[in-house]
Amino acid sequence: MTQNAIEIENLRKTYRGSRTQxxxxxxxxxxxxxxxxxxxxxxxxxxxxKSTLINILAGLVIKSAGTVRIWGFDQDRNPRQSRRAIGVMPQELNLDAFFTPRASLNVQAGLYGIARKDRKTDEILEMIGLTDKADAYARSLSGGMRRRLLLGKALVHSPQVLVLDEPTAGVDIELRQMLWANIRKLNAEEGTTIILTTHYLEEAEEMCDDIAIIDNGTVTVRDTTPNLLSRLDSKTLVVTPARSAQLPELPAYIAGSIRTDGSLAFTYRQSEASPEDILDALRAAGIAIADVTTEQPHLEDVFLSLTGSRAIQT
Ligand SMILES: Nc1ncnc2c1ncn2[C@@H]1O[C@H](COP(=O)(O)OP(=O)(O)OP(=O)(O)O)[C@@H](O)[C@H]1O
Ligand SMILES: [Mg+2]
Structure with missing residues (x-):
């Protein structure tokens, strides 16, 4: 087994212009x-x-310069092996409307030269929740079902590296959880390396061991998820008072607010204050405490602090 699933060096892509673009x-x-x-x-x-990078990995977009190695295979020197090692679920829907999910999976398996007896068609249909739609035309599938079929197609040749471009966009919550559970299982049981993009940062925070943030064609940050979260120094302590209470007098370095449920929220920099300071202020004001919880910063906060205040949209 190779140490790195993917090695990318000085990768560049310029989309050529036209008269109008x-x-x-x-x-x-x-x-x-x-x-x-x-x-x-x-x-x-x-x-x-992000999609440009992923589509280069998938062989769908031709790079302008640089080196890409997939599972140790140079994309230029060993195109067949490098392609075999990766399965990509693209962001864009590119399904044949006249194929049923079962036929789509079989055709894809055929493209990879997988013999009928070795195909995992039923298993994959089950995993993507399309068993009862196995023989329906793709054009009769909903948007979320089509996206799941794209995931199924990426899995037919059991790739070591699975790349998912916005796998859960437009997929409802219940199915999203099922997809994530299955993807985690692939990672844990088969050791499949998973690379994904998502605009749901909570999802990334929960799922990903490592994260890279790409902005304007360059990688601006790459770190483990816990390290990224610890970059933000702020923390929030939420106190439920035993009886309804006003905010106590606070030192200037602690920001307090009353939430709609009556709880008192205190946000502070860990380098400047400690929970003791807040508890002291509460005691001094004679506020009895029924419950205390802390809130860690979320990936969303990190993302916004690193990429500016631009909105994240799907
Ligand atoms: N086929 C193409 N021809 C010309 N320009 C393109 C093409 N595909 C993408 N671009 C441009 O390249 C840039 C990067 O696009 P890309 O799709 O890789 O972004 P992304 O990070 O995937 O965005 P999103 O979060 O919206 O999916 C954008 O400015 C886009 O307009
Ligand atoms: Mg994209």
Whole structure:
């Protein structure tokens, strides 16, 4: 087994312009390694270059410069092996409307030269929750069902590296949880390396071991998820008072607010204050405490602090 699932060096992509469209430098020299066996999140605002990067990995977009190794195989020197090692669920729907899910999976398996007896069609249909739609035309599937079929197609050749571009966009909550459970299982039981993009940062926070943030064609941050979260120094202590209470007098370095449920929230920098300061202020004001919880910063806060205040949209 190789140490890194993906090794990318100085990867560049410029989409050529036309009479009506200027050329666009979508990737400006990306260096990125993704460890084998990890669940890796690729985050960034709209237009950052995430899909361009993924589509290059998939062989769907031709890079302008740089090196890409997939499972140790150079994409230029060993195109067949590098392609075999990866399965990609693209962001764009590209299904044949006249194929049923079962036929789509079989055709895809055929493309990879997988013999009928070795195919896992039923298992995959089960995993993506399309068993009862197995023989329906793709055009009769809902948007969420089509996206799940795309995931199924990425899995037919049991790739070591599975890349998911917005796997849960437009998929309802229950199915999203089922998909994540299955993806975690693939990672844990088969050791499949998972690379994903998502605009649901809570999802990334929960799922990913490592995260890279891409902004405007470059990697601006790459770290483990816990390290990224600890970059933000702020923390919030939420106190439920035994009886309704006003905010106590607070030192200037603690920001207090009363929430709609009557709880008192105190936000402070860990480097400047400690929970003791807050408890002291509460005692001094004679406020009895029924319950205390703390809130950690979320990936969303980290993301916004690193990429500016631009809205994240799907
Ligand atoms: N086929 C193409 N021709 C020309 N420009 C393109 C093409 N595909 C993407 N681009 C441009 O390249 C840039 C990066 O696009 P890309 O789709 O990689 O972004 P993204 O990070 O996936 O965004 P999103 O979060 O919206 O999916 C954008 O400015 C986009 O307009
Ligand atoms: Mg994209």
């Amino acid at each position: 200027e050329s666009k430098e979508a990737l400006k020299g990306i260096d990125l390694t993704i460890p084998a066996g990890s669940i890796f999140g690729l985050l960034g605002p709209n237009g950052a270059g």
